[in-house]
Amino acid sequence: MLNKKNIKNRIKNRGMTSPELILAIMMLSTFTAVFVLVTEFISGFFQPLNDEAREEFIKAEKDLTDVLQDHITINETIDKVIDLFSQPGIDRSYFVNLSCTSLPKEEWDIPSLESNFPKNYQLCIKPAFPENSYQSLQKMESRPGIYILYAKPINGITFNSLPLRRIFCRPKPFCSL
Known part of the structure; x- marks a missing residue:
C-alpha cells in the first residue's frame, strides 16, 4: 500500500545526473554553433564582397533620393x-x-x-x-x-x-x- 511518505520519496527531485548535464551542454553548444554559422552565411548577402563593390555601394548611397x-x-x-x-x-x-x-x-x-x-x-x-x-x-x-x-x-x-x-x-x- 502507498502512503504519503512513500509517494513524496518517489517524486523527490534530485536534479540532473552527470550524463544528462553533459548531453544538455553538448546540445546547447551544437545549437549555438549552428546558429552562428547560419547567421554568418546570411550576413554575407547583405554586405559587398570586396572593396570595389563597397565603394560602388557607398557611391550609390550618396545618390539616393527620397x-x-x-x-x-x-x-x-x-x-x-x-x-x-x-x-x-x-x-x-x-x-x-x-x-x-x-x-x-x-x-x-x-x-x-x-x-x-x-x-x-x-x-x-x-x-x-x-x-x-x-x-x-x-x-x-x-x-x-x-x-x-x-x-x-x-x-x-x-x-x-x-x-x-x-x-x-x-x-x-x-x-x-
Whole structure:
C-alpha cells in the first residue's frame, strides 16, 4: 500500500545526473554553433564582397533620393498636366510634337507647373487611342482619345526610382465615367 511518505520519496527531485548535464551542454553548444554559422552565411548577402563593390555601394548611397517625395511631386505634376491636356481647347496635333522631358514646365510650355520635377525622371505622353477631329466628336461619329502619361526613371528601375503612369481621356466633355 502507498502512503504519503512513500509517494513524496518517489517524486523527490534530485536534479540532473552527470550524463544528462553533459548531453544538455553538448546540445546547447551544437545549437549555438549552428546558429552562428547560419547567421554568418546570411550576413554575407547583405554586405559587398570586396572593396570595389563597397565603394560602388557607398557611391550609390550618396545618390539616393527620397522615392516617396519624388512620387508625390510626380503625381502632383501629372494631375496638373492631365487637367490641362484634357481640355477641348488643346489641338490633338499638339501631342504629336511632345517628346519625353525632365523639364516639362519649360519644354512643354506649361506655366501652371512648378519647376521641382525630379531630375532623375522623364515625363512622357503616348496616345493609346488618339481622338478624331472635334467635328466628328460633336456628331458622335467617333470616340474621345485615350492617352498614357508616364514618368520613367532616366537610369532605369532601381530600388530608389520606380516608374509611374496615368491613363486619361480627352477631350474631357466627351469622356464619360
